[in-house]
Amino acid sequence: MLEVSQLECRRGDRTLFSALDFSVAPGNLLHVRGANGSGKTTLLRSLCGLFTPDSGEIRWQGESARRLGEEYRRDLLYFGHHNGIKGDLTGVENLRIAATLDANRGDDGVIWDALARIGLAGFEDLPTRMLSQGQKKRVALARLMLSRAPLWILDEPFTALDLGAVDLLQTLIAEHVAADGLVVLTTHQEVELTAGGLASLHLGS
Numbered sequence: 166m167l168e169v170s171q172l173e174c175r176r177g178d179r180t181l182f183s184a185l186d187f188s189v190a191p192g193n194l195l196h197v198r199g200a201n202g203s204g205k206t207t208l209l210r211s212l213c214g215l216f217t218p219d220s221g222e223i224r225w226q227g228e229s230a231r232r233l234g235e236e237y238r239r240d241l242l243y244f245g246h247h248n249g250i251k252g253d254l255t256g257v258e259n260l261r262i263a264a265t266l267d268a269n270r271g272d273d274g275v276i277w278d279a280l281a282r283i284g285l286a287g288f289e290d291l292p293t294r295m296l297s298q299g300q301k302k303r304v305a306l307a308r309l310m311l312s313r314a315p316l317w318i319l320d321e322p323f324t325a326l327d328l329g330a331v332d333l334l335q336t337l338i339a340e341h342v343a344a345d346g347l348v349v350l351t352t353h354q355e356v357e358l359t360a361g362g363l364a365s366l367h368l369g370s
């Protein structure tokens with residue numbers, strides 16, 4: 166269970182949000198909405214420990230996320246605006262690193278299967294700088310298939326994806342929620358689930 170209480174984040178002299186309370190239980194997705202600049206990315210980065218809120222608390226499994234430190238970060242997968250893909254490495258090499266960082270020592274077969282499912286069969290061995298924007302994003306998204314982290318925090322994951330990839334990502338998210346995972350995401354598009362709970366949080370006025 167992820168619990169947020171009385172969270173406040175300021176940027177410069179602007180208060181983006183204050184007294185924010187919400188929780189996300191296993192098998193649930195929270196869709197964070199709001200206009201450009203309302204603080205969605207700031208909230209997601211706060212949930213990952215990449216931004217320090219001005220006040221409030223984030224708890225994971227009943228304990229302070231800050232106190233849990235690495236133990237909390239091991240349980241989460243963050244997908245931010247920068248997809249974290251290294252251009253000189255191939256898709257397979259990038260995913261090997263991601264799998265190691267996620268403490269997931271799956272064999273290469275799992276990586277090749279993930280790349281095939283995400284539509285990159287035949288592109289596995291090219292340096293990713295030779296791939297299109299959407300293909301690079303697909304390499305990053307393949308991480309979702311390899312990770313065992315229960316908590317997914319996804320910032321605009323659908324951007325730059327074609328319709329087929331959008332469908333696949335919707336499926337991966339729905340499967341994760343159906344398997345008792347937790348998802349917090351921002352997106353300007355509607356999210357559909359096959360099971361579990363879907364809640365919305367609106368930032369800004």
Ligand SMILES: Nc1ncnc2c1ncn2[C@@H]1O[C@H](COP(=O)(O)OP(=O)(O)OP(=O)(O)O)[C@@H](O)[C@H]1O
Nearest residue numbers: 176177179181199200201202203204205206207208
């Ligand atoms: N590094 C920074 N330094 C100062 N202010 C920042 C910084 N990053 C973001 N901000 C400000 O914080 C506010 C919220 O930004 P944030 O990226 O969280 O919004 P958002 O809701 O994710 O926006 P978008 O929908 O455009 O991605 C913006 O007004 C922005 O100018």
